[in-house]
Amino acid sequence: MRKSFGAKPFMYPMPVLIIATYDENGVPNAMNAAWGSAADINRIAIYVSAGHKTMKNILAGSDFTVSMATAATAAAADYVGIVSGNKVENKIEKCAWHCTKSEKVNAPLIDELPMALECRMVSYDTESELLIGEIVDVVADESVITDGSIDPRKLDPICYDPVNHDYLRLGEKVANAFEDGKKLI
């Protein structure tokens, strides 16, 4: 028997994406976004309201990085989601986060977030508020790499639970993609 929950944007998992930009004075800002996904082999799609400081920064010429929030940074990731960069100029400082300018795009990388996508805006649709970015590069700190690949157990990224408003970490592997399905062929 199924129970109805109405028209809600519920999905499991949802990511906790930290979008970082520079304002026109070079001050870094960050926000938390759950409504994002890959959009193509080298593109990312994120729904970002036009009122966000992040979107103003991007429309004023900043590129952006998209980092994965981690279990170790969950409270700070939540903070950048609940406090607006329009009101608080030093959100990143409040998080005790440190920034290093990306070598490939005009946007800050947050030192405390070990995996990030370095992106440039392709388009922004003011009606749907869909930001499309070109993924110029994916970078990850050596501390989260095993045998040359990003290791989710070391990265320890978090997911947003939109029903219960929790952040959950990833758990163990249950199957091989592109492999375990072959047993049914």
Add this chain to the structure above:
Amino acid sequence: MRKSFGAKPFMYPMPVLIIATYDENGVPNAMNAAWGSAADINRIAIYVSAGHKTMKNILAGSDFTVSMATAATAAAADYVGIVSGNKVENKIEKCAWHCTKSEKVNAPLIDELPMALECRMVSYDTESELLIGEIVDVVADESVITDGSIDPRKLDPICYDPVNHDYLRLGEKVANAFEDGKKLI
């Protein structure tokens, strides 16, 4: 020290969305999609190639449901991702999945997948291959509900690891969204 991985559609977590539709003869089909997110309070965005049987069914008039793949259904979820509905007509049967027609939209609910979004196409852009759906309802089986809410520990949804091609389950809670960030204010 950060290592570069190039322009890749890497994100943690990525969902494992099972999109189910009817063809023009009422035969149910399902596919696996990782490139999707919420797009608004009552909208979902999924990038679906036009060549997929799923997209042909939707463009021919089917609505669609979007279910969360679970640890118990990981192999079948992988199977519907690697085998095309253009070639195999009875993919759902091969999964030993059973369908019940949604009461609200013209699309199948898969009995073995306890949480689903019931959706109607709003738009499909043939260039970007972005499918936008209106979320008409979210439904979940009583077996995954605790105190009236969907319980991710009971649902046991899986995530796609795009780097290592694994399916991972969700783990424990690490923080409260909209709460733990307040400690930094």
